[in-house]
Amino acid sequence: MSKKVLQRLDAISKVLIRCFWLGVILLAIWFFAFIFAYEPMRQVHTQFFSLNDAAFNAINYFLMGATKLFVILVFLIPWIAIRMVISDSGKKVKK
Numbered sequence: 001m002s003k004k005v006l007q008r009l010d011a012i013s014k015v016l017i018r019c020f021w022l023g024v025i026l027l028a029i030w031f032f033a034f035i036f037a038y039e040p041m042r043q044v045h046t047q048f049f050s051l052n053d054a055a056f057n058a059i060n061y062f063l064m065g066a067t068k069l070f071v072i073l074v075f076l077i078p079w080i081a082i083r084m085v086i087s088d089s090g091k092k093v094k095k
Contacts, residue, residue, distance in 0.1 A: 001089045009082050016079040023071030027064060034060055 033041060042056050051059070 001085075006086060006089055009086055013079050013082040013086070016075050016082070020071060020075035020079060023067070023075060027067055027071070030060075030064060030067075034064075 042051075042053070045051060045056060
């Protein structure tokens with residue numbers, strides 16, 4: 001693989017890992033807001049939607065899980081694959 005392609009892959013991998021960490025931070029903020037500011041969050045959302053506590057909890061947990069899956073599938077797994085390609089190319093160049 002050419003040096004230019006490896007540089008592009010490295011740049012893409014840096015963007016992917018930053019996006020992954022931003023997604024993790026978003027999930028952490030969401031989780032802590034859900035734990036420590038549950039009542040204000042519920043009050044704000046029940047003003048717009050008629051939700052009971054069980055529905056509110058289910059929606060939040062489902063969306064947190066979907067966000068986690070999205071972050072892992074779209075950012076982390078491609079980052080791992082690109083890093084493996086870069087690592088493999090580096091070994092081939094040294095031989």
